[in-house]
Amino acid sequence: MKAKYINPFISASMNLFKEYLGLDVESGKPYVLVDPRSLDEVSGIIGLAGETTGSVVLSFSRDTAINIISKFAGHQYQALGSDVIDGVGELINIVAGNAKKDLLDYKIVISLPGVITGSDYRIHWPENVPVISVPFSSSSGNFTLNVSLRDAE
Amino acid sequence: MNFLIIDDSGVMRRIHKNILLDHKIDESNLFEAENGEIAVTIAKEKNIGLFLVDWNMPKLDGLKFVQIIRALPQYEDTPIIMITSEAAKYNVVDAISAGVTNYVVKPIKGDILWEKISRYIK
Numbered sequence: 001m002k003a004k005y006i007n008p009f010i011s012a013s014m015n016l017f018k019e020y021l022g023l024d025v026e027s028g029k030p031y032v033l034v035d036p037r038s039l040d041e042v043s044g045i046i047g048l049a050g051e052t053t054g055s056v057v058l059s060f061s062r063d064t065a066i067n068i069i070s071k072f073a074g075h076q077y078q079a080l081g082s083d084v085i086d087g088v089g090e091l092i093n094i095v096a097g098n099a100k101k102d103l104l105d106y107k108i109v110i111s112l113p114g115v116i117t118g119s120d121y122r123i124h125w126p127e128n129v130p131v132i133s134v135p136f137s138s139s140s141g142n143f144t145l146n147v148s149l150r151d152a153e
Numbered sequence: 154m155n156f157l158i159i160d161d162s163g164v165m166r167r168i169h170k171n172i173l174l175d176h177k178i179d180e181s182n183l184f185e186a187e188n189g190e191i192a193v194t195i196a197k198e199k200n201i202g203l204f205l206v207d208w209n210m211p212k213l214d215g216l217k218f219v220q221i222i223r224a225l226p227q228y229e230d231t232p233i234i235m236i237t238s239e240a241a242k243y244n245v246v247d248a249i250s251a252g253v254t255n256y257v258v259k260p261i262k263g264d265i266l267w268e269k270i271s272r273y274i275k
Contacts, residue, residue: 020260073164074171087164093209094259097238107243112161112209 005149006030006132008102009056012095013145017138021071025138033131033146037122040064040143042080044092045123047111052103054126054149058092064141071140080117089113095145126150154202154275157184159192159218160236161210165259169205169236172263173270189213193221201231203273208237208248216251223252232273236261 010027017025039059047055060068062080069087070076077084093113100108116123125131131148156178158169166185173183184199186192190213192206204222208215215235222228232254237244240258248256255269 016260020262069164073167075167083164083167086162090162090165093162094238097209098240098258100244101240101242103241108241110209110239112211 005052005103006134006147008099009095009145009147010134011102012098013058013134013136015098016091016094017068017136021068023068023071023138023140025136027145028135028137030132030134033133036125036131037120039121039123039146041117041119042085042088043116043121043123044088044113045116046092046096046113048096048108048149049111049152050108051106051152052108052149053152054129054147055123056092056096056099056149057123057146058088058095058143059146060088060143061141064138064143067140068138068143085115085117089115155182155184155199156203156205157186157192157195157199157201158205159186159189159210159215160205160207161187162207163187165207165236168263169266172267175263176267176271189215189218189221192218196222196225196228201228202275203270204231204233205270206233206235206253208235208239208244216247219248219251219253234269234273236266 017023041062042065043057043059045057069084096110125148129148129150134145158166160166188210206215234255235248235253236257238259
């Protein structure tokens with residue numbers, strides 16, 4: 001996967017979590033996700049189609065999802081209910097939509113976001129394309145950004 | 154003046170609604186829709202003075218909604234603010250071509266969004 005794919009998503013994530021939400025957040029060194037099923041309990045996923053295709057996922061522990069969506073919505077949630085799940089979908093929608101402005105070489109359409117919860121789920125990543133995972137540490141908990149994209153044939 | 158907030162995310166509708174309520178807009182003037190299809194129905198029943206519309210929604214997306222609304226004589230000139238995560242230049246061009254009055258990229262702070270909304274309040 002081309003390195004230029006990943007940076008717009010890191011920038012969009014930093015803008016959302018640091019500049020907008022005001023979290024004390026730092027991104028770590030990207031790595032190849034060896035077991036694509038080893039994501040956290042709450043994952044927001046969005047598909048990209050057009051001149052590049054693939055998927056982008058934000059993955060949170062239950063507590064981190066609740067903490068971050070409480071901050072995002074301006075309302076303190078206590079449990080992983082429909083609003084928190086809805087909010088996680090909105091976060092990945094914002095990251096993917098914002099990243100498009102820096103993917104200047106491609107015309108891309110983003111799908112509607114989806115949110116998966118649980119401990120044993122499988123995401124259908126593009127075949128034969130590595131999933132690059134970027135760890136983020138924040139004052140509301142840790143999470144990962146996961147990207148797998150390739151040029152359309 | 155009636156406001157119609159159109160977004161498939163209930164959390165986003167709540168955020169936008171709270172911005173309006175914080176600025177003394179009466180709740181009886183606020184209407185919500187979770188997609189463009191429902192929004193068209195509400196727009197035909199109510200006299201909407203300002204639309205706040207998301208782009209990516211199921212059933213009928215924001216862009217198609219704007220095209221339908223602009224074809225209705227009563228809404229030829231009604232302000233429509235598109236509030237979307239879609240940040241690419243070609244998205245902005247498409248939205249303005251469809252008839253959007255103002256284009257705002259999420260995430261946006263409440264005070265900045267209110268500054269844009271307040272320009273259209275009569």
